[in-house]
Amino acid sequence: xxxxxxxxxxxxxxxxxxxxxxxxxxxxxxxxxxxxxxxxxxxxxxxxxxxxxxxxxxxxxxxxxxxxxxxxxxxxxxxxxxxxxxxxxxxxxxxxxxxxxxxxxxxxxxxxxxxxxxxxxxxxxxxxxxxxxxxxxxxxxxxxxxxxxxxxxxxxxxxxxxxxxxxxxxxxxxxxxxxxxxxxxxxxxxxxxxxxxxxxxxxxxxxxxxxxxxxxxxxxxxxxxxxxxxxxxxxxxxxxxxxxxxxxxxxxxxxxxxxxxxxxxxxxxxxxxxxxxxxxxxxxxxxxxxxxxxxxxxxxxxxxxxxxxxxxxxxxxxxxxxxxxxxxxxxxxxxxxxxxxxxxxxxxxxxxxxxxxxxx
Amino acid sequence: xxxxxxxxxxxxxxxxxxxxxxxxxxxxxxxxxxxxxxxxxxxxxxxxxxxxxxxxxxxxxxxxxxxxxxxxxxxxxxxxxxxxxxxxxxxxxxxxxxxxxxxxxxxxxxxxxxxxxxxxxxxxxxxxxxxxxxxxxxxxxxxxxxxxxxxxxxxxxxxxxxxxxxxxxxxxxxxxxxxxxxxxxxxxxxxxxxxxxxxxxxxxxxxxxxxxxxxxxxxxxxxxxxxxxxxxxxxxxxxxxxxxxxxxxxxxxxxxxxxxxxxxxxxxxxxxxxxxxxxxxxxxxxxxxxxxxxxxxxxxxxxxxxxxxxxxxxxxxxxxxxxxxxxxxxxxxxxxxxxxxxxxxxxxxxxxxxxxxxxx
Numbered sequence: 089x090x091x092x093x094x095x096x097x098x099x100x101x102x103x104x105x106x107x108x109x110x111x112x113x114x115x116x117x118x119x120x121x122x123x124x125x126x127x128x129x130x131x132x133x134x135x136x137x138x139x140x141x142x143x144x145x146x147x148x149x150x151x152x153x154x155x156x157x158x159x160x161x162x163x164x165x166x167x168x169x170x171x172x173x174x175x176x177x178x179x180x181x182x183x184x185x186x187x188x189x190x191x192x193x194x195x196x197x198x199x200x201x202x203x204x205x206x207x208x209x210x211x212x213x214x215x216x217x218x219x220x221x222x223x224x225x226x227x228x229x230x231x232x233x234x235x236x237x238x239x240x241x242x243x244x245x246x247x248x249x250x251x252x253x254x255x256x257x258x259x260x261x262x263x264x265x266x267x268x269x270x271x272x273x274x275x276x277x278x279x280x281x282x283x284x285x286x287x288x289x290x291x292x293x294x295x296x297x298x299x300x301x302x303x304x305x306x307x308x309x310x311x312x313x314x315x316x317x318x319x320x321x322x323x324x325x326x327x328x329x330x331x332x333x334x335x336x337x338x339x340x341x342x343x344x345x346x347x348x349x350x351x352x353x354x355x356x357x358x359x360x361x362x363x364x365x366x367x368x369x370x371x372x373x374x375x376x377x378x379x380x381x382x383x384x385x386x387x388x389x390x391x392x393x394x395x396x397x398x399x400x401x402x403x404x405x406x407x408x409x410x411x412x413x414x415x416x417x418x419x420x421x422x423x424x425x426x427x428x429x430x431x432x433x434x435x436x437x438x439x440x441x442x443x444x445x446x447x448x
Numbered sequence: 449x450x451x452x453x454x455x456x457x458x459x460x461x462x463x464x465x466x467x468x469x470x471x472x473x474x475x476x477x478x479x480x481x482x483x484x485x486x487x488x489x490x491x492x493x494x495x496x497x498x499x500x501x502x503x504x505x506x507x508x509x510x511x512x513x514x515x516x517x518x519x520x521x522x523x524x525x526x527x528x529x530x531x532x533x534x535x536x537x538x539x540x541x542x543x544x545x546x547x548x549x550x551x552x553x554x555x556x557x558x559x560x561x562x563x564x565x566x567x568x569x570x571x572x573x574x575x576x577x578x579x580x581x582x583x584x585x586x587x588x589x590x591x592x593x594x595x596x597x598x599x600x601x602x603x604x605x606x607x608x609x610x611x612x613x614x615x616x617x618x619x620x621x622x623x624x625x626x627x628x629x630x631x632x633x634x635x636x637x638x639x640x641x642x643x644x645x646x647x648x649x650x651x652x653x654x655x656x657x658x659x660x661x662x663x664x665x666x667x668x669x670x671x672x673x674x675x676x677x678x679x680x681x682x683x684x685x686x687x688x689x690x691x692x693x694x695x696x697x698x699x700x701x702x703x704x705x706x707x708x709x710x711x712x713x714x715x716x717x718x719x720x721x722x723x724x725x726x727x728x729x730x731x732x733x734x735x736x737x738x739x740x741x742x743x744x745x746x747x748x749x750x751x752x753x754x755x756x757x758x759x760x761x762x763x764x765x766x767x768x769x770x771x772x773x774x775x776x777x778x779x780x781x782x783x784x785x786x787x788x789x790x791x792x793x794x795x796x797x798x799x800x801x802x803x804x805x806x807x808x
Contacts, residue, residue: 168535171534174533177528185555193551195538387716388723
C-alpha cells in the first residue's frame with residue numbers, strides 16, 4: 089500500500105481525481121478529510137476507498153488554507169540537557185501524534201532565536217506550549233494577540249498581575265513545603281537553599297514554599313545562593329559555603345547540614361561536589377534534596393530525595409487544555425471573551441531516597 | 449513592531465497590499481520572500497520596507513503550494529531518555545533555526561506511530577532525519593520514493609546491500625578499537641562486551657571493531673550479553689555474570705575484569721550495579737567503558753571512560769547534507785539520478801576517565 093501511495097503521490101493525485109473515481113463532488117472529498125465536517129457516511133466511505141486506491145493524501149498545507157488549522161503545536165524549550173524536558177517532549181509528542189498532530193520545536197536560547205515569534209506566526213501553528221523557564225511572557229502575549237492559543241508548562245507568568253495564560257504545573261509550594269518538613273524532621277539545624285532563576289515562577293514558588301515552611305517551624309534559611317538551574321553555577325555556590333577564600337575547608341559546624349536545590353540537575357551536581365571535591369559524606373554530614381525526579385535521581389550512585397513532578401498526568405492535562413483551546417479558536421465568540429487563564433495544578437509526590445538523613 | 453505586526457495579521461495583510469504600497473508586482477513580492485529567487489536588490493528593499501510597515505508575514509503554507517518547500521525538517525527519534533539524543537535535537541534545532549527552518553518531531557516508538565509515514569508525507573516535510581536506532585529502513589525507502597530526501601544520523605542502513613541513504617556518523621569501529629586497546633593496555637585479561645540492539649548498525653560496527661581488535665591482540669571476548677541499549681537489561685546481563693543461580697557471588701577470577709558497553713547509558717547503569725548491588729570496586733576490581741560521552745559520563749560520581757561522538761561537527765555535517773539535498777531536490781535532473789548515499793564519517797575521541805584501570 090505504501091508503494092502505491094508514494095508512487096501516485098509523485099504524479100500528484102488531486103482531490104479532483106478522487107472525486108471522479110468516487111463519483112462525488114470535490115467538496116465532498118474535502119469535507120471527508122476535514123475532522124468534524126458534515127458529510128454523509130456513505131459518501132465518506134466512497135471517498136476513503138477511492139483515496140486509498142489512488143494513494144491520495146490530502147495535502148495538509150492546502151487544507152490549512154481552507155480550515156485554518158495546521159495540526160502543528162509549537163513547543164518552545166530552552167534546556168534539553170535537563171532530563172525533565174526530554175521526557176516531557178517525548179510524552180507530549182506521543183500524545184499529540186495519536187491525535188494526528190505533531191510537535192514543532194522552537195529553541196528559545198542560543199542562535200537563531202531572534203525571530204522566534206515571526207517564525208511561529210509564519211508556520212501558523214495551531215497552539216503554542218511555552219516550557220522555557222527564562223523566556224519572558226512578551227512572546228506569549230504576542231501570540232495571544234495573533235489569535236494563537238498559548239499554554240504554559242511548568243511555569244506561570246512571572247507577573248502575578250498577568251495571569252491571562254493557561255498553565256499546567258505541579259504544586260510547587262506544596263512540594264517545597266514537604267521537602268522542608270522532611271529536612272526538619274531529619275534533625276537538620278542549618279538548612280540551605282540553592283535557587284534557580286530568580287525570575288522563573290518555578291523558583292519563586294519553590295523558594296516561597298520552602299521559606300514559609302521553615303519560618304512556620306521557627307527556622308530561617310541558613311545559607312542562600314543562586315544556582316540559575318545550572319550545574320556549574322550551583323557547584324560554585326556550594327564551594328563558597330564549605331571553603332574559605334584561601335580554599336581551605338571551613339569548620340563543618342559553620343556550614344549547612346542540609347541543602348535543598350531548586351531542581352534535581354543542580355542537586356546531583358551538588359552531590360558530586362560535596363562527595364568528590366570536598367570529601368564530605370552524604371547524608372551523614374550533609375543531606376541533599378532536589379525537585380523534579382529526573383531519571384538520574386533514582387540511580388544508585390545518587391539516590392536523590394526529591395519531589396516528583398507527575399509528568400504523565402501533567403502532559404495529559406496539557407493536551408486536554410490544548411485541544412480545548414484549539415477547538416474554541418474556531419468558535420467566532422471565543423476571540424471576544426476576555427478569559428482569565430486556567431491554571432491547572434497537579435499534585436506531585438515526595439520521594440525519600442538515601443541522600444537525606446531519615447526522620448529521627 | 450510586534451503589536452503592529454500581529455494587529456495587521458488579523459486583518460490578513462496580503463502580498464497584494466505589499467505590492468501596492470511598494471509599487472511593484474505581486475510576483476516581485478513573492479520572489480523577495482523566496483530564498484534564492486532572482487529579484488533586483490532595490491526592488492527587494494522596497495518590498496521589505498513595505499512589508500515591515502504593513503506587518504506582512506508571508507504565509508509559509510500558502511508559499512508551500514507555490515515553492516513546494518515547507519521549511520520543515522522531520523526528525524524521527526525513539527529514545528529521548530538517552531542524553532545523547534536531546535543534545536543532538538537541541539543542536540540540530542538551533543542550527544536549522546538560523547537557516548529559517550524548524551524541526552518537526554516524530555516519535556518512532558510508542559503510541560501513534562503506525563501512521564508515521566502518512567503523517568510525514570502529509571506535512572510535506574522538506575527532508576527527514578532518521579535517528580531512531582531500531583527503526584527499519586522501510587520507512588526511509590518510502591520517503592525516498594515519495595521524493596523526500598532522507599539522511600540517517602548515527603546509523604546506516606542495516607543491510608549492507610542497501611546503502612542508498614545519506615548518513616552521518618562517528619567512526620564506530622575506530623572508537624571500539626581504541627576502547628579495546630585501552631582495556632588491553634590496562635592489563636585486563638577477561639574482557640566482556642554488552643551489546644546494544646543487534647540489528648542496529650551502531651552495535652554492529654562497535655561490536656565488530658571491538659572483536660576484531662581483541663582478536664588481533666590474541667584475545668577473545670570473555671563474556672557476551674545483549675543489553676539492547678536499555679539500562680535494566682544491561683544490569684540483568686551483568687548480574688548473570690557475577691552471581692550464580694542461587695544469587696551467590698561467583699569467584700571473581702571467573703568473572704569479567706573489564707566491561708565495554710555499547711553505549712554510555714548502559715555503562716552508567718552497569719557501574720551502579722557493580723558498585724552498589726554487587727559491592728565491587730570500579731576500576732580496582734572491574735573496569736567499565738562506554739560509548740557516546742553523554743553529559744553524565746563526566747559527572748564525578750561516574751568518571752566514565754568512553755569514546756566521544758563529536759556532536760557539534762556531526763550536526764554541522766548533517767545540516768550541510770540536508771541543505772544540499774533540499775536544494776538538489778528542486779533540480780529537475782536530480783530525481784533521475786540513481787545516486788549512492790554519501791556516508792559521512794566524523795572522527796571521535798577516546799576520553800579516559802577513572803572508570804578504567806590506567807595502562808600499566
